[in-house]
Amino acid sequence: LSLGDVSKQSGLHPKPPGLVLQYGTAGFRTNAKLLDHIMFRMGLLATLRSKKTKATIGVMVTASHNPEEDNGVKLVDPMGEMVTPTWEGYATQLANAEQEDLLAALKDIIEEEAINMSQEADVFVGKDTRSSSASLSKAVLDGVSALGGRNKDYGLVTTPQLHYMVCCQNTQGKYGEATVEGYYKKLCQAFIQLTKNASNCTDDQKHLSVDGANGIGALKVREMESYLKKELHISLFNDGSAGKLNHQCGADFVKVQQNPPTGMKINSGERCCSFDGDADRIVYYYTDSEGQFHLLDGDKVATLISTFLKELLTQAGIDLEIAVVQTAYANGSSTNYLEDTMKVIVRCAKTGVKHLHHAAQEFDIGVYFEANGHGTVLFSKAAEEKIRQLAEDSIADDERKRAALLLQDTINVINQTVGDAISDMLLIEAILAIRGMTIQQWDAIYKDLPNRQLKVKVSDRRAIDTTDAERRAVSPTGLQEAIDTLVKKYSQARSFVRPSGTEDVVRVYAEADTQESADALAHEVSLAVY
Ligand code: 16G
Ligand code: ZN
Numbered sequence: 385l386s387l388g389d390v391s392k393q394s395g396l397h398p399k400p401p402g403l404v405l406q407y408g409t410a411g412f413r414t415n416a417k418l419l420d421h422i423m424f425r426m427g428l429l430a431t432l433r434s435k436k437t438k439a440t441i442g443v444m445v446t447a448s449h450n451p452e453e454d455n456g457v458k459l460v461d462p463m464g465e466m467v468t469p470t471w472e473g474y475a476t477q478l479a480n481a482e483q484e485d486l487l488a489a490l491k492d493i494i495e496e497e498a499i500n501m502s503q504e505a506d507v508f509v510g511k512d513t514r515s516s517s518a519s520l521s522k523a524v525l526d527g528v529s530a531l532g533g534r535n536k537d538y539g540l541v542t543t544p545q546l547h548y549m550v551c552c553q554n555t556q557g558k559y560g561e562a563t564v565e566g567y568y569k570k571l572c573q574a575f576i577q578l579t580k581n582a583s584n585c586t587d588d589q590k591h592l593s594v595d596g597a598n599g600i601g602a603l604k605v606r607e608m609e610s611y612l613k614k615e616l617h618i619s620l621f622n623d624g625s626a627g628k629l630n631h632q633c634g635a636d637f638v639k640v641q642q643n644p645p646t647g648m649k650i651n652s653g654e655r656c657c658s659f660d661g662d663a664d665r666i667v668y669y670y671t672d673s674e675g676q677f678h679l680l681d682g683d684k685v686a687t688l689i690s691t692f693l694k695e696l697l698t699q700a701g702i703d704l705e706i707a708v709v710q711t712a713y714a715n716g717s718s719t720n721y722l723e724d725t726m727k728v729i730v731r732c733a734k735t736g737v738k739h740l741h742h743a744a745q746e747f748d749i750g751v752y753f754e755a756n757g758h759g760t761v762l763f764s765k766a767a768e769e770k771i772r773q774l775a776e777d778s779i780a781d782d783e784r785k786r787a788a789l790l791l792q793d794t795i796n797v798i799n800q801t802v803g804d805a806i807s808d809m810l811l812i813e814a815i816l817a818i819r820g821m822t823i824q825q826w827d828a829i830y831k832d833l834p835n836r837q838l839k840v841k842v843s844d845r846r847a848i849d850t851t852d853a854e855r856r857a858v859s860p861t862g863l864q865e866a867i868d869t870l871v872k873k874y875s876q877a878r879s880f881v882r883p884s885g886t887e888d889v890v891r892v893y894a895e896a897d898t899q900e901s902a903d904a905l906a907h908e909v910s911l912a913v914y
Pocket of ligand 1: 409410448735736737738754756758883884885886887891
């Protein structure tokens, strides 16, 4: 085995001695200045992963909603999903090997996984609009070629677009064409088909204001517009021409601050949405005539989509099990509404897309959303097949067939590989149009409990250990009892703490019947964490 090129090339991407980083919930993520060697090494690892799986692997250079100065990298497995946990471990090992130990670390992985080094390798690479992304993605490409892998550099793409490309490539085009144009064509055609079912939708209703977070999503919405054939009229704000990436704008800012983004003109009553910095999250909102801000987060999105799907399934007379997967952050009102009124199965998963994705795969149709706006819908092969059969059935009655066709178009507008702001936006816009529903009516489906999120700096966040999908703390001893006691003081209250997977902080969540109570509870619980 000759790894000669690796030692030569790696010298151009040296690791700062002593630096230790971990492949966390969102891959590696930190200040961009610390990441060059990580990128090179992730190029190496992706190449090994490709040899091992005999499939194309993706590498995305982005730090999502983090500040412009940060960057990060994530690996994408063959079906477009997050890389499997064992390989997250390898990523951490490889990242932390000192310069002189790199070859040995690489050989360990090759041996452990019994990788055939003469196997060919293919790696797809994408990047966001950060100024550091160009040179960092170049370092990934260097890593790929050092191990003799082939690469395809997609350049500037959203994270979900890269996931989509990987899936298309590895399913020989069955999921779609592995090009950005193919992506727009598939999604927009499905969207246009869906909106044909929206009788008398006025031009006013076709209007949407989009906050692009000054990131890649803005660029891509622009690129997509011509494919929409004027069926959706988008006013784009924070398109990157003036403002700074994610700065006082974008989905994370809007969700956490519960305020509209700066840089956007908002007329009262108008439908608006925000993407995050790599366009894998979306939240909706509007301000009413009194200037009051109303946020429709991932929970509201999941409710809208699952209600729509359930109705179509009933109309189609197809018996498929539909479930909604949430996290501990899901507003209590959304969970109650889904379980008690909608009668759909609700599951709670740990924070992080891979956990939700995994849980959603257990059902015929799994709708998963984090409250922060990351989510999508998964259809099992069997579910897609049942729907296809009915759609093509020549003797089925018209109403059933119409519902099956709508379900088929819905499947095609969705990016099932990962949460996708563009795809989610098209689906939401189509549902609202078909149902003739305003954003106010959508908002009124249930009323969110007031809530508050806080972060607390502690000396060691790992001292907090949780169970029950992060809803209860098991250590340090006494913490959960303290939280329980505080929660009892308030009505309709709930609170939990969890160590962040992306920042050196502990996160506190509280909800209660009033904003004052939610704020007070969050504050009291954060004091109990110290
Ligand atoms: C990452 C996750 C996101 C999660 C967030 C939680 C992915 C692709 N992204 O951004 O799903 O909500 O981390 O961050 O998995 P936290 O652990 O710092 O609260
Ligand atoms: Zn993101």
